[in-house]
Amino acid sequence: MKFYPQDWRADEKLRLCSLAARGLWIEMLALMHRSERYGQLLISGRVPTDAQLAVQVGASPDEVTAMLAELSDAGVFSRAASGAIYSRRMTRDHKKAENARKNGKKGGNPSLGNKKGKSASDKGGLSQPLNSEARGQRPEEANASPREGDFSMVEFTADLCRDAGVPLPDHGAADKNRLTIESWIGAGADRDLIRQTVTQRCANLRTSPRSLAFFDKPVRDAADARRTAQSQLSADTGSLVDRILKRDAA
Structure with a gap:
């Protein structure tokens, strides 16, 4: 599970929430990381009640209900058709990782096979060198x-x-x-x-x-x-x- 502090601090929706609600959210992310469906809030394969989630995070059911409402109102999370809360970022990153893993089994990016021998010079351009800073960045x-x-x-x-x-x-x-x-x-x-x-x-x-x-x-x-x-x-x-x-x- 990758965690980027800058992204966490820059999330506008999350910054609208109280410190307590943000604390609940990071606890939920940890549970989603261990979930049977990665990125969804499931415990033993089921959508937990507020009381069950309260036991997991060490808070009262009333506190959890109030903080969930706060997170929901701010648009921090989404819900699946099953009613399960999920993290849009985690599910998106997981899907990208799965696609990369599948492409790796096929020998890399399948689209490269369609570029039969075409190099950057064939296209009239130069490939961009990678410096240490660029290598450390994600595409976004x-x-x-x-x-x-x-x-x-x-x-x-x-x-x-x-x-x-x-x-x-x-x-x-x-x-x-x-x-x-x-x-x-x-x-x-x-x-x-x-x-x-x-x-x-x-x-x-x-x-x-x-x-x-x-x-x-x-x-x-x-x-x-x-x-x-x-x-x-x-x-x-x-x-x-x-x-x-x-x-x-x-």
Whole structure:
């Protein structure tokens, strides 16, 4: 089980929860790691009750119920059709690991077999050398915006697409949506403003958009409006300070 402290600290949904709820979540992750279905909260193959989970984590059933509600309201976890709580990150990472393991048994990446003898020079380009820093990065970190941080941006993109009903059929589409979000952040929008604007816009839609680019103008307009409001507030504050200083000087 891989644990990245930076991702844990950067998880917006988790930061909305109390210290106690975050403590419960890490206990649940440990149970999910040992689960018969990796990433799902199962004990002896069954979905535990709040009372049974309370025994496992050393808390009262009432405390566990309250903290689970807190985590659920913040959108920290999802539920399977069986009702089992599961970690989206753990199940996604496990699926990737299983695919890599299967490809390894076949001799590596099966797609490489279709590139019969084609090298980087055949394509008119040069292969990129790997330095020690690049080797230590995951693919998401290498492509992520330095302002928003590694895997958390990828997860935010996936969550936003799910909320908006935007399909993510392949990695390329996911990259385009992530780049759209990064362009919004570069234009002055933060994640809260992006999510709020997209959610409000979705409320008036009859069909789901094909990509996050559909929300480009509303998000940029919202960022401009907030920037204008902040500038006005700053100007008003400066004017007020000037009046106070003149009054005191008099």
